[in-house]
Amino acid sequence: xxxxxxxxxxxxxxxxxxxxxxxxxxxxxxxxxxxxxxxxxxxxxxxxxxxxxxxxxxxxxxxxxxxxxxxxxxxxxxxxxxxxxxxxxxxxxxxxxxxxxxxxxxxxxxx
Amino acid sequence: xxxxxxxxxxxxxxxxxxxxxxxxxxxxxxxxxxxxxxxxxxxxxxxxxxxxxxxxxxxxxxxxxxxxxxxxxxxxxxxxxxxxxxxxxxxxxxxxxxxxxxxxxxxxxxxxxxxxxxxxxxxxxxxxxxxxxxxxxxxxxxxxxxxxxxxxxxxxxxxxxxxxxxxxxxxxxxxxxxxxxxxxxxxxxxxxxxxxxxxxxxxxxxxxxxxxxxxxxxxxxxxxxxxxxxxxxxxxxxxxxxxxxxxxxxxxxxxxxxxxxxxxxxxxxxxxxxxxxxxxxxxxxxxxxxxxxxxxxxxxxxxxxxxxxxxxxxxxxxxxxxxxxxxxxxxxxxxxxxxxxxxxxxxxxxxxxxxxxxxxxxxxxxxxxxxxxxxxxxxxxxxxxxxxxxxxxxxxxxxxxxxxxxxxxxxxxxxxxxxxxxxxxxxxxxxxxxxxxxxxxxxxxxxxxxxxxxxxxxxxxxxxxxxxxxxxxxxxxxxxxxxxxxxxxxxxxxxxxxxxxxxxxxxxxxxxxxxxxxxxxxxxxxxxxxxxxxxxxxxxxxxxxxxxxxxxxxxxxxxxxxxxxxxxxxxxxxxxxxxxxxxxxxxxxxxxxxxxxxxxxxxxxxxxxxxxxxxxxxxxxxxxxxxxxxxxxxxxxxxxxxxxxxxxxxxxxxxxxxxxxxxx
Numbered sequence: 045x046x047x048x049x050x051x052x053x054x055x056x057x058x059x060x061x062x063x064x065x066x067x068x069x070x071x072x073x074x075x076x077x078x079x080x081x082x083x084x085x086x087x088x089x090x091x092x093x094x095x096x097x098x099x100x101x102x103x104x105x106x107x108x109x110x111x112x113x114x115x116x117x118x119x120x121x122x123x124x125x126x127x128x129x130x131x132x133x134x135x136x137x138x139x140x141x142x143x144x145x146x147x148x149x150x151x152x153x154x155x
Numbered sequence: 156x157x158x159x160x161x162x163x164x165x166x167x168x169x170x171x172x173x174x175x176x177x178x179x180x181x182x183x184x185x186x187x188x189x190x191x192x193x194x195x196x197x198x199x200x201x202x203x204x205x206x207x208x209x210x211x212x213x214x215x216x217x218x219x220x221x222x223x224x225x226x227x228x229x230x231x232x233x234x235x236x237x238x239x240x241x242x243x244x245x246x247x248x249x250x251x252x253x254x255x256x257x258x259x260x261x262x263x264x265x266x267x268x269x270x271x272x273x274x275x276x277x278x279x280x281x282x283x284x285x286x287x288x289x290x291x292x293x294x295x296x297x298x299x300x301x302x303x304x305x306x307x308x309x310x311x312x313x314x315x316x317x318x319x320x321x322x323x324x325x326x327x328x329x330x331x332x333x334x335x336x337x338x339x340x341x342x343x344x345x346x347x348x349x350x351x352x353x354x355x356x357x358x359x360x361x362x363x364x365x366x367x368x369x370x371x372x373x374x375x376x377x378x379x380x381x382x383x384x385x386x387x388x389x390x391x392x393x394x395x396x397x398x399x400x401x402x403x404x405x406x407x408x409x410x411x412x413x414x415x416x417x418x419x420x421x422x423x424x425x426x427x428x429x430x431x432x433x434x435x436x437x438x439x440x441x442x443x444x445x446x447x448x449x450x451x452x453x454x455x456x457x458x459x460x461x462x463x464x465x466x467x468x469x470x471x472x473x474x475x476x477x478x479x480x481x482x483x484x485x486x487x488x489x490x491x492x493x494x495x496x497x498x499x500x501x502x503x504x505x506x507x508x509x510x511x512x513x514x515x516x517x518x519x520x521x522x523x524x525x526x527x528x529x530x531x532x533x534x535x536x537x538x539x540x541x542x543x544x545x546x547x548x549x550x551x552x553x554x555x556x557x558x559x560x561x562x563x564x565x566x567x568x569x570x571x572x573x574x575x576x577x578x579x580x581x582x583x584x585x586x587x588x589x590x591x592x593x594x595x596x597x598x599x600x601x602x603x604x605x606x607x608x609x610x611x612x613x614x615x616x617x618x619x620x621x622x623x624x625x626x627x628x629x630x631x632x633x634x635x636x637x638x639x640x641x642x643x644x645x646x647x648x649x650x651x652x653x654x655x656x657x658x659x660x661x662x663x664x665x666x667x668x669x670x671x672x673x674x675x676x677x678x679x680x681x682x683x684x685x686x687x688x689x690x691x692x693x694x695x696x697x698x699x700x701x702x703x704x705x706x707x708x709x710x711x712x713x714x715x716x717x718x719x720x721x722x723x724x725x726x727x728x729x730x731x732x733x734x735x736x737x738x739x740x741x742x743x744x745x746x747x748x749x750x751x752x753x754x755x756x757x758x759x760x761x762x763x764x765x766x767x768x769x770x771x772x773x774x775x776x777x778x779x780x781x782x783x784x785x786x787x788x789x790x791x792x793x794x795x796x797x798x799x800x801x802x803x804x805x806x807x808x809x810x811x812x813x814x815x816x817x818x819x
Contacts, residue, residue, distance in 0.1 A: 046158055053162030056206060060166055060199040064173065067191035090353045097805065098422060105420075105566060111630065112623040115565045116573040123567055 092138040099131035157222055157301040160210035164299065167203035167254070168291040170196045171284050178281035182348070190273055193280050194265055200287065201258035208255050211248060211300050215241055221306040224248060230312035230735035232706035237313055240323040244313060246447055246462070247300035249326060253443070254290040256327075256334040260363075261287060264338045268359050276356065278345035286337050289469045297462055312706070312735030321381035328374030329401055333439040335367025336404060339411075340436035340477075343429050347480045352425065352487045357415055358806055362796050364415075364432075368408045369792035371439075375401050376785040387741040387758050389773040391670060391781060394543040396522045400442030403515045403522075407435040410511040416649075417501045420566060425488045426481065427508070433477035438515070440470045445522070496568030503561035507554060514550040518543065548602060552609060555664060558657045559613040562620050580619060585612035603672030610661045610668075617654045617661075624651075644794065652795025659787035662780045666752070669777025676773040683766055690774040692755055693717040694726070699762060707731040709742070712759045712768045716746055723748075728759040728770070752779040 106123055109115040115123070178193030180186070211224070215238050220226040228241040228248075243249045261283040265272050272279045294300070316322075339360035346356035378398060383391045392398060411431035417424045444466035481488070494501060521538040528536045563577040588611035589604060597604050621640070629639035644651040679687040681696040688694075695715045702709050711729035715722065728744030744757040754775045761769040 049156040049158040049162070052156075052159050053166075056159075056163060056203060057166050060170055060196075060203060063199050064170065064192055064196045067188045067195060070188070087351070087353065090355070094354050094422070098420065102420065102566065108624075108627060109565050111627040114563055114569075114573075114577060114623070116570060116576075119565065119568070119570050119573055123565075 089138075092134060096131065096134035096138055099127060099134050103127050103131060156210055157214070157303050160207045160214075160301040161299065163203045163207035163210065164251075164291065164294050164301070167200045167207065167258070168288070168295045170200040170203060171258075171288045171291050174200065174284035175281045175288055178284060179278075182277035182281060185277075187273065190277050190280065193284075194269070194272065197258065197265060197280060197284055197287075198262045200291075201255075201262045204251070204255045204258050204291075207301075208242070208251060211251060212239065212242060215239055218310070219306070220308075220310050221303050222300070223302045223304050224300045226304065226307055226310040228310070228313055230310040230706065232735060233310075233313055233318075234705050236320075236323060237318050240317075241313060243326045243330070244317050244322075245300075247294070247298045249330070249447075250290055250294055250298055250462075251300055252327065252330055253334060254287060254294060256330050257283075257287050257290060257337060260334055260338055261341070264342075264360075264363060271355070271359060272345075275351055276342060276345040276349050278348035279341050282344050282348070283337060283341035286341070286473075289465075293462060293465060297465060309735060312733060315707075315731060315733050315736055315738050315740035316385050318733075318740075319381050319385045321377050321384065325374055325377040325381055328370050328377055329442075332367050332369075332371025332374055332401070333404070333443060335363060335370060336408060336432075336436045336439045338363040338367070339432050343432045344477065344480055347429065347484045347488075350484070350487060352484060354419060357418060357428070361415070362798075364408065364412060365792060365796045368405065368412060369789060369796070371401060371405045371408065372792075373785055373789055375405060376782070376788070380782060380785075383778075384743060384745065385740075387743045389674070389676065389756050389758070389771070389775065391667075391778065394521075394540050397442075397446050399518050399522050399543075400438075400445040403518055404435045404438035404442060406511050406515040406518075407431055407438055410508040410515075411435060413504045413511075414508050417504050421501050422492045423490050423494065423501065424505075425490050426485065429481055429488065431508075431512075433474075433481070434512075437470060437474050437477070438519075440466065440473060444470060498564065498571060498574065499568045500561065500564045500566045503557055503564050507557045507561065510550045510554045510557070514546060514554075517546040517550070521546075552605065555606075555609045555613060555660070558660065559609070559616040562616055562654065562657075578616075581612045581615040584615040585609065587611075597673070600668070600672030603668040606664055606668040606672075610664050613657060613661050617658050620654055621651070645799075646801075648797050648799055649795045652791045652793070652797075655791030655794055656788055657791075659784040659791055662784035662787060666777050666780030666782075666784060669753075669780065670775045673777075674773060674775045676771065678760075678769070678771045680763075680767055680769045687770065687772055689755075689772045691718050692772070692774060693720075694755070694757070694770075694772055696768060696770070699729070699766065699768060704731065706735065707733045710762055711742075712744075712757075712762070712770065714744065714757060714770075716755060726755060726757050728757040730759065730762070747779060749779065752777045752783075754778050 103124070106115060106120065106127060110117075110120045174193045174196040177189055177196070181189035181193055211222075213219075214222045214225050215229060216235075218225065218229065218231055218238070224245055224247050225241070228245045229238045233241075237244075241248065243252045265280060265283070268276075268279075339356075342356040342360045346352055375398070378401070379391045382393065382395075382398070386393075408431075411428060414424050414431060415428055418428050444463060447462055447466065494505070496502065521542050524538050525536050528534055559581055560574075560578065564574060585608045589608035592598075592604055592607055597607065621643075624643045625636060625640045628643045629636060675690045677687060677689045681687060683696060683698050686693055686695040693716075695717070697713045697715055699710060699712045701711075709729060709731050711727040714726045714728070716724050716726055724746055726744035726746045729742050730739050731742055732739045741758060741760075744759075746755040746757075748754070754773075756773040756775055758771040758773075759768055760771060763769070
């Protein structure tokens with residue numbers, strides 16, 4: 045029984061080592077690709093997308109709450125304007141964030 | 156094959172150590188392939204812990220008493236279900252279960268978010284590995300379940316109080332909850348370490364947090380059901396330190412689940428949310444420490460051991476790490492958004508958070524005060540139920556009130572006039588219920604009367620939310636009432652799942668108030684043929700019997716039960732004397748009236764030689780609503796957790812191309 049356990053234990057260890065080493069054994073392409081980390085452009089873009097989604101979701105929720113009577117006409121009138129402006133600003137910001145990327149891609153294609 | 160179990164645990168320890176060290180180096184230096192290798196080590200560790208677990212299960216199934224663990228916790232006569240449940244009945248096995256669930260959850264979380272972990276939050280692997288490493292260390296160095304000895308003829312058996320079906324399910328549920336809280340903690344800390352403090356870690360861990368919270372909540376209720384049936388004092392929650400240990404992280408996780416919505420909707424409370432996640436995780440470790448260390452006298456004192464200092468050290472390291480991470484990332488975490496009004500949904504969530512955290516902290520103080528007192532003054536004190544009851548009422552009733560008000564307040568700001576209009580119906584119904592109850596004699600328990608009135612208030616709000624929402628959906632062309640209703644829930648599962656969870660809390664409140672404020676009890680010694688009356692019930696003692704059970708000698712008192720003069724059934728209550736364990740347990744008799752939700756609860760305290768019996772007969776009104784609340788709670792949580800394809804598409808769109816941009 046002890047021998048079987050030792051063989052099984054050794055087999056488990058070997059399998060684990062092979063599995064763990066596999067990513068290191070695959071052929072390197074042009075050197076190891078670095079991890080991306082926090083790219084400032086990427087962070088700004090995600091923030092802009094979050095802002096857009098948040099503003100659009102808030103508008104949708106406000107419409108629904110108004111329809112259910114949770115938000116009065118008066119409150120709706122006061123809230124909808126700033127929310128629409130926020131959504132429009134977020135969309136503009138996003139467009140601004142995307143422009144350098146699109147221009148970069150265009151340059152890649154034409155270059 | 157204990158050697159295989161030991162080898163598997165050593166292999167798991169090595170693999171996790173590799174995942175931590177190599178994973179941290181890879182995250183620090185930006186090495187993708189090294190991180191992939193560390194991630195594989197985490198997966199392999201799960202497999203190795205799985206092998207160790209199978210070895211232990213096999214040893215339990217075979218009654219292999221050459222393993223000290225098996226001999227200490229089982230016997231040949233122990234029923235099979237309990238024999239296998241011994242896996243988590245003792246310290247070493249429960250630590251192994253912790254590690255199994257943790258490596259499994261970590262592997263699943265990392266595998267399901269592989270690109271995110273590999274490219275955006277590379278610190279997730281070493282952080283989650285760090286937690287697993289602690290448990291692997293305990294299992295390899297301090298408390299191995301594979302220690303061997305010369306096999307005795309029979310084992311010592313299992314503590315009788317653990318021989319209850321609810322005890323088979325209760326610990327794994329709690330472990331799933333405790334361990335599940337590691338996932339949001341690890342992703343939150345990885346987000347801080349990677350300086351990625353956007354919403355992504357919240358989006359990824361939302362379901363993990365909900366699942367962990369659900370397991371923890373359901374596990375607490377299973378424990379309450381166990382205590383109700385097995386400990387046999389007629390109550391369901393005794394503010395025992397170990398019960399509180401599970402309640403505290405649940406309360407903090409509840410606060411997090413609410414405040415995270417404020418971050419999603421308003422980009423506020425970012426620091427607060429990270430603090431809550433770290434707090435819930437630290438409290439889940441503290442809960443395990445309390446259960447396992449034996450530092451506090453508890454109904455769970457069968458778990459006492461010497462691993463306490465290790466746990467305390469690890470909690471201190473985790474807390475220090477979290478504090479340092481939060482402080483160093485404060486500039487990125489600060490939000491520019493401010494609260495617009497104190498009458499708004501986000502303000503209601505904030506109030507709810509303050510009450511929840513205050514309740515958790517007062518419970519924590521009650522749990523640790525005896526330790527502090529003994530350490531500082533050398534005086535052993537205990538904090539009893541009145542302390543906890545007081546704070547449960549002081550913070551709990553406003554929380555219930557907020558459950559009724561919060562859903563009808565609009566985001567950003569709401570006018571008081573609009574709020575008053577929304578609350579008119581709930582207030583009217585609550586007042587009507589209060590007056591009716593008062594007229595019906597419920598004024599004997601003022602706290603109970605207030606509880607029921609608030610319960611009616613919240614329940615009306617919930618029903619109205621569903622009705623108004625369905626009507627609005629119908630008005631925008633969603634077909635009939637049923638399609639409008641299902642569309643309403645499907646389009647906002649978290650909100651309406653949350654309302655179902657709120658309804659379960661109301662059920663729990665009604666049940667708890669029923670048993671706490673309106674139960675009746677009587678202690679009586681009865682000779683054969685004599686009767687006792689309690690509430691509407693009359694029980695007649697017809698005699699006792701004795702028989703040999705699977706692993707115990709069972710003595711039972713037989714009682715015929717009458718209500719309002721009508722025979723409604725029988726109840727048996729007695730004691731079991733366990734052979735191997737050489738211990739006696741109370742086996743209470745419970746007769747449930749499902750229609751009324753009440754129990755007739757009988758404890759046979761003592762059997763006399765002359766054939767008479769000392770009984771405690773209790774009528775617990777509405778207690779079964781507490782257990783029903785557990786099922787409704789799980790239903791609501793399932794609705795809230797159910798994946799929403801539309802939302803998934805939106806999020807995929809939001810994060811699509813992010814990697815490409817970063818690589819560009």
